[in-house]
Amino acid sequence: MTAKIIDGKQIAKDIRSELKDEVAALKEKGIVPGLGVILVGEDPASKSYVKAKERACEEIGIYSDDNRLPADITQKELISMVKKMNDDPKINGILVQLPLPEHLDEAEVIMTIDPTKDVDGFHPVNIGKMVIGEKCFLPCTPHGVQQLLGRSGAEVSGSHVVVVGRSNIVGKPVANMLFQKNKNANATVTVCHTGTKDLAYFTKQADIIIAAAGRPNTVTADMVKDGVVVIDVGVNRVEDASKKSGYRLVGDVDFDGLKEKASLITPVPGGVGPMTITMLLFNTVESAKQANSII
Numbered sequence: 001m002t003a004k005i006i007d008g009k010q011i012a013k014d015i016r017s018e019l020k021d022e023v024a025a026l027k028e029k030g031i032v033p034g035l036g037v038i039l040v041g042e043d044p045a046s047k048s049y050v051k052a053k054e055r056a057c058e059e060i061g062i063y064s065d066d067n068r069l070p071a072d073i074t075q076k077e078l079i080s081m082v083k084k085m086n087d088d089p090k091i092n093g094i095l096v097q098l099p100l101p102e103h104l105d106e107a108e109v110i111m112t113i114d115p116t117k118d119v120d121g122f123h124p125v126n127i128g129k130m131v132i133g134e135k136c137f138l139p140c141t142p143h144g145v146q147q148l149l150g151r152s153g154a155e156v157s158g159s160h161v162v163v164v165g166r167s168n169i170v171g172k173p174v175a176n177m178l179f180q181k182n183k184n185a186n187a188t189v190t191v192c193h194t195g196t197k198d199l200a201y202f203t204k205q206a207d208i209i210i211a212a213a214g215r216p217n218t219v220t221a222d223m224v225k226d227g228v229v230v231i232d233v234g235v236n237r238v239e240d241a242s243k244k245s246g247y248r249l250v251g252d253v254d255f256d257g258l259k260e261k262a263s264l265i266t267p268v269p270g271g272v273g274p275m276t277i278t279m280l281l282f283n284t285v286e287s288a289k290q291a292n293s294i295i
């Protein structure tokens with residue numbers, strides 16, 4: 001079997017086009033969704049990620065309030081900026097780019113964000129609501145994974161999903177979302193991690209594998225059954241002398257091997273990556289609708 005490649009770029013484009021229409025309809029009612037962005041320091045990866053977010057906001061018509069803060073900002077100053085955004089009616093979503101410099105307390109910053117503006121879905125109130133199946137802002141990468149499954153026609157309900165990884169931003173939330181009694185969910189979920197004794201024993205039983213280990217080749221072709229659906233969240237740099245940069249990006253699975261056995265598979269790049277920012281925009285538009293009682 002040769003897998004169909006799930007085109008994350010196209011699916012992200014489709015969702016952004018739907019959001020653009022929604023934003024235009026909101027503007028006719030005098031509502032402009034707004035995203036407040038805080039970037040502390042000069043980390044190049046964070047800077048380029050924030051830039052991509054700002055471009056995406058512009059593309060679909062979301063107002064973006066961009067704040068670049070020096071790396072030596074104090075916790076008090078940062079908290080006070082978040083509080084200002086909590087009180088600003090033009091801001092529907094607040095995004096503090098992580099990781100923060102070491103002297104800052106990330107957990108306190110996340111806790112300070114008003115849960116009704118927590119469009120990253122990292123606040124414990126939103127995480128708690130997600131776990132008990134209440135409406136909330138879903139964390140963006142796991143929500144993107146769920147959208148990729150749903151929009152590529154994967155049968156999630158009744159399937160056995162094996163998640164490789166248990167981080168707070170990917171593994172745990174995606175596992176939780178996929179076993180809820182919801183659309184594009186209702187699966188039986190197994191979560192694997194470094195304490196799992198025989199990873200292949202579990203992956204061989206999977207109808208769907210979500211790989212979020214942060215290590216290349218964590219799942220190889222001999223570890224899966226024919227027809228498996230593979231969503232590769234991993235982004236890893238591996239040395240490649242043929243590239244000008246000296247490296248290339250790969251996921252957590254052996255893409256070339258798995259594509260001969262899977263029914264559906266995401267590439268890296270171009271799979272999950274484009275979905276994360278897209279679901280952030282989705283949450284910001286949702287937040288603007290909720291703030292204006294349009295639901």
Ligand code: NAP
Pocket residue numbers: 141164165166167168169170171192193194195196199212213214215218233234235236272273276
């Ligand atoms: P993380 O915090 O490092 O967590 C990795 C998880 O994988 C841990 O739970 C770890 O287990 C588990 N793990 C590592 N090696 C394993 C192995 N050989 N077998 C089984 N489990 C293993 O990483 P993360 O933040 O979840 O990110 C995962 C990957 O996704 C990274 O490559 C990251 O860059 C990427 N990512 C991409 C996006 C995107 O938008 N595309 C967004 C977020 C993350 P323990 O808990 O036992 O240590």
